[in-house]
Amino acid sequence: YPSDSDKLMLARQTGLSRSQ
Helix, strand or coil, X not given: CCCHHHHHHHHHHXXXXXXX
């Protein structure tokens, strides 16, 4: 699984930061 930082970057790119 991706690290927290990667999750944040992916969330920014996909705009799904709320899904965390």
